[in-house]
Amino acid sequence: MFKTYDVLTDRLLDGAALDRGEALDVLATPDEEVLHLVAAAGRLRRAHFGDTVKVNYLVNLRSGLCPEDCGYCSQRLGSTADILTYSWLPTADAVRQASAGIQGGASRVCLVASGRGPGDRDVERVAGIVDELRTEHPGVEVCACLGLLRDGQAERLREAGVDAYNHNLNTAESRYADICSTHTYDDRVDTVAKAQAAGLSPCSGLIVGMGETDDELVDALFALRELGSDSIPVNFLMPFDGTPLAGTWLLDPLRCLRILALARMVAPATEVRMAGGREQHLRSLQPLALHVVNSLFLGDYLTSEGQTAEQDLQMIADAGFTVLGAEPRAGSDAGSTAEQTAIRLRGAGTTQAPNA
Numbered sequence: 001m002f003k004t005y006d007v008l009t010d011r012l013l014d015g016a017a018l019d020r021g022e023a024l025d026v027l028a029t030p031d032e033e034v035l036h037l038v039a040a041a042g043r044l045r046r047a048h049f050g051d052t053v054k055v056n057y058l059v060n061l062r063s064g065l066c067p068e069d070c071g072y073c074s075q076r077l078g079s080t081a082d083i084l085t086y087s088w089l090p091t092a093d094a095v096r097q098a099s100a101g102i103q104g105g106a107s108r109v110c111l112v113a114s115g116r117g118p119g120d121r122d123v124e125r126v127a128g129i130v131d132e133l134r135t136e137h138p139g140v141e142v143c144a145c146l147g148l149l150r151d152g153q154a155e156r157l158r159e160a161g162v163d164a165y166n167h168n169l170n171t172a173e174s175r176y177a178d179i180c181s182t183h184t185y186d187d188r189v190d191t192v193a194k195a196q197a198a199g200l201s202p203c204s205g206l207i208v209g210m211g212e213t214d215d216e217l218v219d220a221l222f223a224l225r226e227l228g229s230d231s232i233p234v235n236f237l238m239p240f241d242g243t244p245l246a247g248t249w250l251l252d253p254l255r256c257l258r259i260l261a262l263a264r265m266v267a268p269a270t271e272v273r274m275a276g277g278r279e280q281h282l283r284s285l286q287p288l289a290l291h292v293v294n295s296l297f298l299g300d301y302l303t304s305e306g307q308t309a310e311q312d313l314q315m316i317a318d319a320g321f322t323v324l325g326a327e328p329r330a331g332s333d334a335g336s337t338a339e340q341t342a343i344r345l346r347g348a349g350t351t352q353a354p355n356a
């Protein structure tokens with residue numbers, strides 16, 4: 001057991017690696033000490049990323065209609081979740097959607113498609129989208145997330161100008177079969193390795209809140225460290241009606257902070273992203289999480305709506321952080337979108353219902 005979170009952080013800043021016992025202790029942090037944990041993880045975050053927040057933007061190129069059966073996914077085989085379903089977006093639409101995210105402050109666009117993995121024609125389709133996107137936005141980073149890759153596809157994506165490839169390990173190897181029967185944990189590791197070998201920056205993360213134990217969570221994060229993921233998105237399960245995990249609400253905001261702090265301490269210099277489900281699970285503690293993570297998705301997710309992009313950017317500014325790649329804010333109140341004070345016209349003295 002480490003003496004204090006600060007002692008632990010000092011050790012990690014000196015280059016030590018978090019061990020399993022320490023990781024389990026982090027997850028067991030009592031509620032009243034979570035702020036100390038956040039502060040300690042925040043020192044690592046600031047040491048490696050300063051006050052910047054990387055803003056990423058998702059474009060779902062193909063939604064739903066997937067033949068795989070990942071239990072957490074609203075796009076899975078047999079899902080009756082009431083989501084948008086469509087086949088590949090035309091290139092011009094995909095570029096238009098991506099451009100909106102870039103104009104909103106995103107420095108990375110994540111081009112995602114449902115399915116087991118792309119055919120070679122799909123890879124060419126994505127290559128065409130990347131080509132157009134690069135013409136309009138030469139400096140933007142592009143991440144592709146197209147499922148399991150076959151030999152040669154990662155190289156083609158790299159050649160087409162894709163910078164990164166996302167494929168999440170999602171959970172511990174020991175429980176992978178519980179969440180998916182149509183592909184394996186090893187399949188996923190193989191795709192991350194293919195991406196890495198082709199020179200794509202590997203982005204691989206987790207979905208938490210699926211009933212994993214602390215040991216399994218530590219296994220999953222240590223596996224990501226071992227794999228050399230450059231970017232770790234931490235998703236919080238959104239238990240869609242119409243999927244096997246519907247009604248699974250196992251997280252609370254303090255637990256989410258412990259998990260994010262653990263991710264930061266396992267991989268101090270790696271991009272850690274608070275990803276899907278942050279609004280529902282971190283709730284009012286999202287700004288605190290910014291002291292631990294250095295990355296988020298702007299606006300909406302693949303099949304669900306997030307808080308507005310404007311609220312995301314305001315949250316970043318209010319917490320004292322800056323969007324990576326954005327112009328520095330001019331003046332102390334720049335970026336403020338403070339709303340007019342609304343005059344109370346309900347409750348006492350009115351015939352309208354009170355706000356309670």
Ligand code: SF4
Nearest residue numbers: 066068070073076114
């Ligand atoms: S996570 Fe991907 S592969 Fe699994 S069901 Fe959803 S879209 Fe299909």
